[in-house]
Amino acid sequence: MVKAGYSTLKELISLDGKVSLVTGSGSGIGKAIAERFAEAGSSLMLIDIDKEKIDRLADTLKGGNVDVSTYKVDLSDKKAIDNLWEEISANPPDILVNNAGIYPFKKLEDVDEAFLDRVFDINLKSVFWMCQKMIMARNNRGGIIINISSIEAILPFKNGLYSYGPSKWGVLSLTRSLAKDFSNKAFRINAILPGGINTPGTRNAAKGVLKLQLGLIKDGVEFLSRLPMRRLGSPDEVARIALVLASDLSSYVTGAAIPVDGGFLSA
Numbered sequence: 211m212v213k214a215g216y217s218t219l220k221e222l223i224s225l226d227g228k229v230s231l232v233t234g235s236g237s238g239i240g241k242a243i244a245e246r247f248a249e250a251g252s253s254l255m256l257i258d259i260d261k262e263k264i265d266r267l268a269d270t271l272k273g274g275n276v277d278v279s280t281y282k283v284d285l286s287d288k289k290a291i292d293n294l295w296e297e298i299s300a301n302p303p304d305i306l307v308n309n310a311g312i313y314p315f316k317k318l319e320d321v322d323e324a325f326l327d328r329v330f331d332i333n334l335k336s337v338f339w340m341c342q343k344m345i346m347a348r349n350n351r352g353g354i355i356i357n358i359s360s361i362e363a364i365l366p367f368k369n370g371l372y373s374y375g376p377s378k379w380g381v382l383s384l385t386r387s388l389a390k391d392f393s394n395k396a397f398r399i400n401a402i403l404p405g406g407i408n409t410p411g412t413r414n415a416a417k418g419v420l421k422l423q424l425g426l427i428k429d430g431v432e433f434l435s436r437l438p439m440r441r442l443g444s445p446d447e448v449a450r451i452a453l454v455l456a457s458d459l460s461s462y463v464t465g466a467a468i469p470v471d472g473g474f475l476s477a
């Protein structure tokens with residue numbers, strides 16, 4: 211007999227009836243998160259700068275029981291974020307995943323204001339605006355926010371990520387300060403710190419590195435040799451943790467920063 215008040219695992223992991231907004235869902239980790247959330251029963255709002263990629267993903271997901279809508283948004287543009295929320299404010303999502311991010315390498319002496327602004331606009335300021343809009347739109351109903359930070363926020367390892375690391379540290383700090391103030395209003399706000407995930411983004415970065423900066427190849431070799439699991443992770447291995455954080459499996463977890471990094475931060 212099932213105890214009163216006891217939820218089954220199937221109930222705990224379910225996102226049935228929920229709507230999730232996932233940024234950067236055209237590729238890599240964001241795409242994997244959208245796929246797992248749809249499998250768990252969530253309808254989706256897919257956001258990316260590249261509309262074709264999210265439209266293709268929407269076509270593959272629409273077969274199930276979930277609604278999927280796509281929105282082309284350049285998250286570096288505050289006005290575009292304002293317009294998005296104006297469009298969706300009547301039915302704001304239950305779950306927000308701030309995943310979109312860029313990780314361009316640059317020598318310290320070559321970083322100029324435009325470069326720094328771009329990294330901060332996409333990686334940190336857009337996350338701030340998206341969290342602000344979500345919390346205002348959901349008011350006293352609460353909701354779930356998952357911010358994708360990085361192991362680089364905690365342990366700078368690769369050369370040339372002088373703007374990326376601080377932007378991701380900002381995401382972590384933002385997550386914790388919002389969790390402190392809004393968890394008593396039915397929000398749960400957490401961060402994931404991926405590391406060493408094999409995605410189109412990291413593969414493109416590796417190609418650029420091979421062409422341009424041989425010194426960074428050494429970083430890659432050193433990364434793998436100090437990585438306890440000695441292998442890269444898959445986007446789906448991050449998506450599974452996102453599903454735990456989005457669902458009632460983690461009903462008492464907020465303000466947390468969870469590494470999904472093959473043990474990198476522990477070694």
Ligand code: NAP
Nearest residue numbers: 234236237238239259284285310311360404406407409411
């Ligand atoms: P990815 O494969 O490059 O996917 C990121 C997606 O975001 C792409 O579809 C990209 O579109 C989109 N995007 C980029 N700029 C955008 C903008 N201004 N507006 C809207 N969408 C935009 O990246 P990923 O490796 O999956 O990384 C996802 C997140 O995890 C990032 O925040 C990253 O910093 C973080 N992370 C990843 C790793 C890893 O090992 N992969 C490690 C630590 C943290 P385009 O492709 O058209 O630019």
